[in-house]
């Protein structure tokens with residue numbers, strides 16, 4: 001089977017396993033077949049709003065069996081890296097997944113009036129408002145580091161709607177301050193590297209539905225990738241994309 005040469009399969013969620021709230025047909029069976037073939041799996045998502053336990057629940061509701069330790073979110077990658085850098089106090093625009101990942105990593109969440117702020121951390125936040133964007137911008141103007149769990153321009157909501165994503169919130173602060181944020185999620189390397197480590201290393205195959213995040217990130221790292229056609233990308237998009245997947249498959253069953 002196509003997945004044979006690989007040790008670790010790094011699976012994107014949205015557009016690969018589900019198009020929320022609908023399961024992607026064949027996805028649950030595909031994951032089960034990969035497991036049966038002895039592949040180690042990481043469920044890799046740019047969405048920072050959910051905790052691994054919440055992601056596992058969501059996967060279970062579309063029939064995909066997963067364990068929290070197999071889930072790697074951009075929030076976890078962000079928290080790990082910031083903790084390694086010695087970040088102690090963060091001002092955060094983000095939801096529970098990001099807040100919990102940061103606090104679990106020993107980073108304290110502070111408000112904008114705190115004297116000690118080492119980083120402004122941006123993630124997807126449905127409660128973001130002008131005050132939060134203003135406070136974040138003022139901190140960045142004072143020289144506090146600006147980082148983001150991911151820079152997805154939009155969030156794929158139900159009924160095919162696109163809502164402002166973490167990248168849209170980040171852009172508001174970048175536009176205000178003229179400072180570019182550092183991004184840890186796809187297509188940047190940190191999230192992929194953490195996902196491979198969590199899957200035990202070896203030779204990775206990145207599986208995703210987006211050329212500009214999943215496939216771009218894999219190619220930059222020199223890793224093989226499989227584009228599935230159950231989400232964002234259409235077959236004709238591959239032609240015009242600067243990022244070429246190693247394989248194009250209709251859905252996950254194409255890997256097995």
Ligand SMILES: [Mg+2]
Pocket residue numbers: 012013014015016208209210231
């Ligand atoms: Mg996706």
